[in-house]
Amino acid sequence: MPPLLRHALIRLLEIVPVLWVVATITFLLARCVPGGPFDRDHVLTPQAAAENNAYYGLDQPLYVQYIQYLSNLLHGDLGPSYQHAGWTVNELLAQKAPVSAELGLWASLVAMVVGLGVGALAAMRPRSWSDYGLMSFAMVGICLPTFVLGPILILLFGLKWNLVNVTGWFTASDRILPSLVLGLYYAAYLARLLRGSMLEVRTQDFVRTARAKGNSDRRVILVHVLRNALTPVIAYLAPTMAGLVTGSFVVETVFQIPGIGRLFVEAVQVHEYPLLIGVTMLFAAVLLLFNWVADLLMTALNPKVLHD
Numbered sequence: 001m002p003p004l005l006r007h008a009l010i011r012l013l014e015i016v017p018v019l020w021v022v023a024t025i026t027f028l029l030a031r032c033v034p035g036g037p038f039d040r041d042h043v044l045t046p047q048a049a050a051e052n053n054a055y056y057g058l059d060q061p062l063y064v065q066y067i068q069y070l071s072n073l074l075h076g077d078l079g080p081s082y083q084h085a086g087w088t089v090n091e092l093l094a095q096k097a098p099v100s101a102e103l104g105l106w107a108s109l110v111a112m113v114v115g116l117g118v119g120a121l122a123a124m125r126p127r128s129w130s131d132y133g134l135m136s137f138a139m140v141g142i143c144l145p146t147f148v149l150g151p152i153l154i155l156l157f158g159l160k161w162n163l164v165n166v167t168g169w170f171t172a173s174d175r176i177l178p179s180l181v182l183g184l185y186y187a188a189y190l191a192r193l194l195r196g197s198m199l200e201v202r203t204q205d206f207v208r209t210a211r212a213k214g215n216s217d218r219r220v221i222l223v224h225v226l227r228n229a230l231t232p233v234i235a236y237l238a239p240t241m242a243g244l245v246t247g248s249f250v251v252e253t254v255f256q257i258p259g260i261g262r263l264f265v266e267a268v269q270v271h272e273y274p275l276l277i278g279v280t281m282l283f284a285a286v287l288l289l290f291n292w293v294a295d296l297l298m299t300a301l302n303p304k305v306l307h308d
Contacts, residue, residue, distance in 0.1 A: 004299060011295055015288045022284040023277070027069055030273045031062060056082065069277075078281070079274035083267075089278040092263065097282070099169055100252070100259035103182065104245035106175055110183025111240070115190025116233070122191065123198035123229075124221060135195065141188030150181045150254040167256040178255045182248050186240050193236055197229035204228075231298050238294035242287040246279075 053059045057068065072079060078089035122134040144152075157177060158166030164173045201207065202225055210224045211217075252261035260279055267275035 004296075004303075007299060008292075008296055011292050015292065018288060019281070019284060023070070023073060023281060024066075026277050026280045027066055030276050031065075033271060052082075056080070073281070078278040081275055082272050083270050083275075089274045092275065093260065093278055093282060096258060096260045096263050097246075099257060100248075100261060101245050103175070103178055103248070103252070103257060103259060104241070104243075106179035107182035107186070107244045107248075108241050110179055111186040111190055111244075112237075113187075114184065115187035116194055118187070119191035119194030120198065120221075120226065123195045123202075123225075126195075126199055131195075135192065138188040138191040141184050142192075144185070145250075146181050146185050146248065147250045147254065149185065150177075150251060153177050153181060154254070169257045169259075174255075178251050178257060181254075182244060182251050186244070189236070189240075190233065194229060194233050197232050198225055201225045201229045227301065231301060234294050234297050234301075238290040239287055242283070242290040245290075246283045246286050 050059070057065060060068075069079075076090070078093070081087045081089055081092055084092060118134050118138060122131045125131055154166045154177065157163045164176055165171065166177060168174055198221075207220060207224055210220050215223075246260055249261040249265055251257070252259045253265055256262075260282070263275065264279045266272075267279065
């Protein structure tokens with residue numbers, strides 16, 4: 001078996017026990033939260049709430065619920081929704097996931113284009129005015145989290161200048177502000193990370209050798225420096241893109257976007273166990289998958305890790 005394929009299969013098999021641990025911890029933590037999914041529904045009588053608990057198996061011992069939960073999970077069944085009558089958690093996630101995925105993809109594009117561009121430009125002329133200016137811009141982005149930048153852009157572009165719609169997910173203009181808010185925050189980290197990595201690689205012996213052979217600065221930067229400097233960037237991008245694609249709780253709530261993040265916040269408020277666990281498992285699966293892909297990309301860029 002080729003070493004890269006063997007490495008990929010081993011890393012893929014390691015995902016299974018990690019998902020089991022995440023599923024177990026999530027199940028136990030969800031049950032430790034005081035109250036139940038029907039406690040806040042004042043319309044229901046105590047008898048009706050008890051009947052609902054019996055119908056959904058919430059009156060069973062905890063170990064019975066856990067065994068049934070794992071059995072359903074192995075079959076890909078995340079269970080019914082308590083608050084959305086007639087809906088299963090699978091159906092809700094299938095409905096909301098495309099919205100969060102689209103938002104995450106646009107935000108990832110903003111983060112990579114702005115972050116990698118700013119980082120590379122700053123690293124090409126270190127300790128210059130352009131370097132200081134670009135890194136100051138990145139520092140401002142780090143100091144402005146999404147829950148601060150979002151309302152600021154809403155006040156300016158939505159309420160004061162009335163340029164775009166600031167709530168909902170209906171037209172193409174609805175994608176602009178949420179994608180910028182989510183993407184610029186991570187672009188700032190990417191810019192500083194790539195700049196630092198490129199400056200470190202520029203001091204390596206193979207870069208001096210490439211310059212001694214008469215290669216132009218552009219070729220040295222693009223072929224030798226940038227390629228080797230991308231390794232830590234890819235490692236950072238994996239969990240970042242997983243979080244972007246599976247939804248941002250803050251951004252989706254601020255801009256009233258009907259995605260997974262907003263669905264998760266609503267599930268927390270009403271103690272809906274299956275939905276909480278379903279969103280957590282989806283996030284964990286996507287995160288592990290992106291980390292697996294990032295590990296393969298870093299291995300392809302530096303095959304020597306297979307022999308370490």
